Amino acid sequence: MAPEPPLLTMSGITKSFPGVRALDGVDLRVQAGEVHCLLGQNGAGKSTLIKVLAGAHQPDGGTIAWRGDEVTLRSPIAAMRLGIATIYQELDLVEGLSVAENVFLGHEPTTAGFVVRGRDARAAAGALLKRLGHGEIDPARLVGDLSAAQQQIVSMARALSHEVRLIVMDEPSAALDPDEVDNLFRIVGDLTADGVAVVYISHRLEEIRRIGDRVTVLKDGRAVAVGLPAKETPTRAVIALMTGRNVEYVFPDRPKPPARPPAPVLVVQGLAREGEFEPLDLELRPGEIVGLAGLVGSGRSEILETIYGARKPTRGQVRLEGRVLRPGSVRAAVRAGLGLAPEERKAQGLLMLESVTRNVSVSSMSRFSYGGWVDRGKELRAAREATRELSLRPDNPAVPVRTLSGGNQQKAVLARWLLRGCRVLLLDEPTRGVDVGARAELYTVIRRLADEGLAVLLVSSEVPEVLGLADRVLVLREGRVVHTAPAEDLDEHRVLDLVLASGRHGPEPADLASTGSASTGPASTGPGTTGPGTTDPGTTDPETTDPATTEGSPAS
Amino acid sequence: MTQPASPARPVTEKSAPADGDPGPWRSLAARVDVRTLSLLGVLAALVVIGGVTEPEAFLDTDNLQLILTQASVIGVVTVGMTFVIISGGIDLSVGAIVALASVWATTVATQDYGFAGILFTAVVVGLGCGLVNGLLIAYGGMVPFIATLAMLASGRGLALEITDGKTQMVTVDGVLKLGERDSYVLGIPPLVLVFAAVTAVGWLLLNRTTFGRRSVAVGGNAEAARLAGIDVRRQRLYLYLLSGLCCGIAAFLLIILAGSGQNTNGNLYELDAIAAAIIGGTLLSGGRGTITGSVLGVLIFTTITNIFALNNLETAVQQIAKGAIIVAAVLVQRRSATT
Numbered sequence: 025m026a027p028e029p030p031l032l033t034m035s036g037i038t039k040s041f042p043g044v045r046a047l048d049g050v051d052l053r054v055q056a057g058e059v060h061c062l063l064g065q066n067g068a069g070k071s072t073l074i075k076v077l078a079g080a081h082q083p084d085g086g087t088i089a090w091r092g093d094e095v096t097l098r099s100p101i102a103a104m105r106l107g108i109a110t111i112y113q114e115l116d117l118v119e120g121l122s123v124a125e126n127v128f129l130g131h132e133p134t135t136a137g138f139v140v141r142g143r144d145a146r147a148a149a150g151a152l153l154k155r156l157g158h159g160e161i162d163p164a165r166l167v168g169d170l171s172a173a174q175q176q177i178v179s180m181a182r183a184l185s186h187e188v189r190l191i192v193m194d195e196p197s198a199a200l201d202p203d204e205v206d207n208l209f210r211i212v213g214d215l216t217a218d219g220v221a222v223v224y225i226s227h228r229l230e231e232i233r234r235i236g237d238r239v240t241v242l243k244d245g246r247a248v249a250v251g252l253p254a255k256e257t258p259t260r261a262v263i264a265l266m267t268g269r270n271v272e273y274v275f276p277d278r279p280k281p282p283a284r285p286p287a288p289v290l291v292v293q294g295l296a297r298e299g300e301f302e303p304l305d306l307e308l309r310p311g312e313i314v315g316l317a318g319l320v321g322s323g324r325s326e327i328l329e330t331i332y333g334a335r336k337p338t339r340g341q342v343r344l345e346g347r348v349l350r351p352g353s354v355r356a357a358v359r360a361g362l363g364l365a366p367e368e369r370k371a372q373g374l375l376m377l378e379s380v381t382r383n384v385s386v387s388s389m390s391r392f393s394y395g396g397w398v399d400r401g402k403e404l405r406a407a408r409e410a411t412r413e414l415s416l417r418p419d420n421p422a423v424p425v426r427t428l429s430g431g432n433q434q435k436a437v438l439a440r441w442l443l444r445g446c447r448v449l450l451l452d453e454p455t456r457g458v459d460v461g462a463r464a465e466l467y468t469v470i471r472r473l474a475d476e477g478l479a480v481l482l483v484s485s486e487v488p489e490v491l492g493l494a495d496r497v498l499v500l501r502e503g504r505v506v507h508t509a510p511a512e513d514l515d516e517h518r519v520l521d522l523v524l525a526s527g528r529h530g531p532e533p534a535d536l537a538s539t540g541s542a543s544t545g546p547a548s549t550g551p552g553t554t555g556p557g558t559t560d561p562g563t564t565d566p567e568t569t570d571p572a573t574t575e576g577s578p579a580s
Numbered sequence: 581m582t583q584p585a586s587p588a589r590p591v592t593e594k595s596a597p598a599d600g601d602p603g604p605w606r607s608l609a610a611r612v613d614v615r616t617l618s619l620l621g622v623l624a625a626l627v628v629i630g631g632v633t634e635p636e637a638f639l640d641t642d643n644l645q646l647i648l649t650q651a652s653v654i655g656v657v658t659v660g661m662t663f664v665i666i667s668g669g670i671d672l673s674v675g676a677i678v679a680l681a682s683v684w685a686t687t688v689a690t691q692d693y694g695f696a697g698i699l700f701t702a703v704v705v706g707l708g709c710g711l712v713n714g715l716l717i718a719y720g721g722m723v724p725f726i727a728t729l730a731m732l733a734s735g736r737g738l739a740l741e742i743t744d745g746k747t748q749m750v751t752v753d754g755v756l757k758l759g760e761r762d763s764y765v766l767g768i769p770p771l772v773l774v775f776a777a778v779t780a781v782g783w784l785l786l787n788r789t790t791f792g793r794r795s796v797a798v799g800g801n802a803e804a805a806r807l808a809g810i811d812v813r814r815q816r817l818y819l820y821l822l823s824g825l826c827c828g829i830a831a832f833l834l835i836i837l838a839g840s841g842q843n844t845n846g847n848l849y850e851l852d853a854i855a856a857a858i859i860g861g862t863l864l865s866g867g868r869g870t871i872t873g874s875v876l877g878v879l880i881f882t883t884i885t886n887i888f889a890l891n892n893l894e895t896a897v898q899q900i901a902k903g904a905i906i907v908a909a910v911l912v913q914r915r916s917a918t919t
Contacts, residue, residue, distance in 0.1 A: 334806070354806055354807060354809055355811055358809030359809070364807055366804075366807055371804070372801075372803050373804055374801070375796075375804055375805070375867070376800065377796075377800045377868050378867075386793065386805070386808045386810070387810075389794075393789070396790050397789055398790055398793065440808065
């Protein structure tokens with residue numbers, strides 16, 4: 025573009041966390057005055073990258089150049105001094121302070137170095153808010169009293185209170201309604217007109233079309249496309265870039281569907297939670313794995329937790345083997361035979377200070393206790409048996425659960441429900457934070473549990489995982505089931521179309537030559553089997569169609 | 581279906597020690613960890629200091645009995661407090677509950693019912709206060725700090741109301757007799773026996789029962805415990821009931837010890853009990869703690885107080901020393917936790 029060097033050049037950035045390589049040589053080049061969109065699925069490395077850019081994470085390797093000079097962003101303050109501001113998705117405001125105090129937190133206008141000039145701060149904050157089109161927000165109000173959208177504006181005012189050259193916005197439109205999104209785009213336009221660069225992260229492709237100049241796509245910690253023109257690149261090409269995989273996932277074979285499907289073990293009728301998801305009907309049969317596909321915020325986890333009783337439904341009911349479960353009661357659900365492997369394994373699933381044994385036994389203590397007295401020998405044997413059944417490593421249930429790898433921690437959660445003898449397993453992101461190599465093993469374990477008669481309801485952000493593991497898939501968008509089909513009748517592009525776009529249905533010819541497999545899935549398998557039910561009864565030999573769908577799309 | 585716990589499948593017992601179910605001796609060796617050893621070391625050092633500075637007065641049987649007796653009252657309170665802290669809570673009202681229970685149990689009306697009346701009243705008042713705490717916290721959604729702070733204030737107020745600030749002498753012989761030397765069993769005061777019994781029961785409850793497991797689980801990760809099917813609220817209620825019960829027992833011990841009930845009883849017990857639990861290795865954030873550590877913490881504090889008193893050092897110096905010990909203990913634990 026310009027003859028001068030780009031505002032920001034990140035090259036070959038790497039960053040690893042224990043067990044995960046979050047960034048694997050990422051490049052990002054941002055010009056002054058442009059809106060640069062950062063795209064990628066969950067876990068692609070977007071948040072890690074912007075945290076590196078914000079000085080919150082130190083990269084393990086790679087270089088960052090600012091206006092042509094190499095820099096080290098040792099801390100968030102160092103980044104701010106250069107003029108890099110970040111507006112995180114999780115707003116980082118202090119609710120007990122006023123708007124003005126939040127805007128100038130850390131760089132308050134002061135007299136003699138420490139006396140805050142409150143009036144000046146309020147006046148300056150008011151001016152910033154006016155510039156952002158929200159002059160109605162009183163700078164003296166407490167941030168805790170503001171709406172989410174208003175808080176976002178305050179966050180933005182805070183970013184602008186610095187001498188800012190580049191603003192990172194992490195899904196800024198997620199909490200906004202359409203009017204507010206328009207205002208946001210106007211602000212972005214004003215900023216870029218002043219020569220400020222905006223790095224814009226969003227899941228909504230149509231937004232990127234509207235305001236984006238260029239696009240960088242991340243996938244599995246790598247930049248698979250750097251600086252594509254945002255307006256001209258076809259949506260399908262972008263989706264293909266987001267989904268094409270370097271890693272081959274190996275999924276276990278699906279068993280042949282039984283001639284006579286067993287009666288459903290779990291029946292969900294009209295279950296809904298106001299503001300989270302719309303009435304949902306669902307039947308789960310023993311031996312069946314049903315997947316819920318959708319973006320973060322589409323209501324996936326909320327549905328699982330409501331079925332489990334961890335959230336109270338506004339309406340509808342859940343029946344397990346014919347018995348209606350008391351709404352909003354985890355204990356009733358567990359007693360009836362439900363088990364949940366929650367999304368946040370460490371925060372919601374495990375007792376991190378305790379041993380594997382105690383984590384496994386916690387839900388079935390009555391089995392080896394007499395009048396409250398725990399038979400520890402029996403407990404240990406039971407835990408060992410359950411963990412061996414899942415080949416949990418190390419084969420020693422006495423070790424603290426925190427010393428296990430992610431995959432083995434997940435197995436500890438599964439062993440808990442195995443020991444409990446549950447009938448229905450609800451799995452929320454079962455492979456999050458699990459190494460690629462260990463995933464295949466988890467998939468095998470989950471399939472085997474289903475083969476042994478469990479019904480499994482699976483939620484995952486990774487579409488190939490849902491398609492590869494589940495028998496039947498429900499596609500969710502904004503709390504609503506928009507499509508139900510046997511997994512074999514769907515492919516990743518189709519699901520992402522349903523999930524991302526605004527109602528683009530039906531298989532279209534792929535407008536990309538590079539993804540050969542893109543059009544094969546839904547077009548070649550017969551239609552007419554998209555109703556809810558078990559896998560396609562018409563296909564006598566499901567194995568013949570398996571390879572195409574279970575291995576995910578080959579990398580482009 | 582999946583019932584892997586069926587006893588049909590044999591598990592090789594021979595591999596047990598290596599797999600973490602060691603025999604009783606290895607188990608003991610494993611349990612006496614660095615922290616317990618260091619606490620024992622501190623206690624031993626204190627005994628040496630006491631023996632050197634005041635050889636006659638400190639090592640006198642009467643004095644050792646006194647130390648243990650004094651430790652008994654706060655020790656019983658600390659056992660209950662340890663459970664509460666392990667579960668992620670706090671009970672600031674223990675001192676006030678001890679005071680209230682001790683005065684309620686020594687009113688003229690109560691003493692009419694004799695020994696049983698006093699014991700019963702002390703225990704029931706303790707349980708009642710614990711019930712209120714537990715209901716407010718578990719079902720009223722109040723923060724433990726606030727709920728028990730309110731109980732502290734109102735409990736002390738009620739105790740003052742009952743006594744009108746006067747000391748209520750105990751006239752029941754059966755109770756007074758328990759404080760006398762005649763009642764000592766093999767040289768051990770009955771109070772100390774009660775303390776030992778409460779400690780033993782507390783240890784078993786924490787380490788061998790589902791109640792203990794659930795307490796630790798709730799403190800370690802309440803959300804995970806809830807999602808694992810534990811009734812977290814009921815467990816919290818039980819824990820404050822337990823703490824109240826311990827206060828009731830402690831109040832009875834105090835009545836024996838002092839021969840009276842006073843509204844100023846149990847002053848600052850909450851701080852002593854929390855401090856003892858903390859230096860004993862209980863995490864203030866919950867999820868980890870031991871009864872052994874807490875009891876050693878109580879013994880250390882009581883011994884320090886005794887040594888300082890024997891050496892005619894001021895209370896001020898005692899307090900400073902206690903503070904220093906708390907800081908040192910926590911710093912040592914942090915160090916050992918990170919290595």
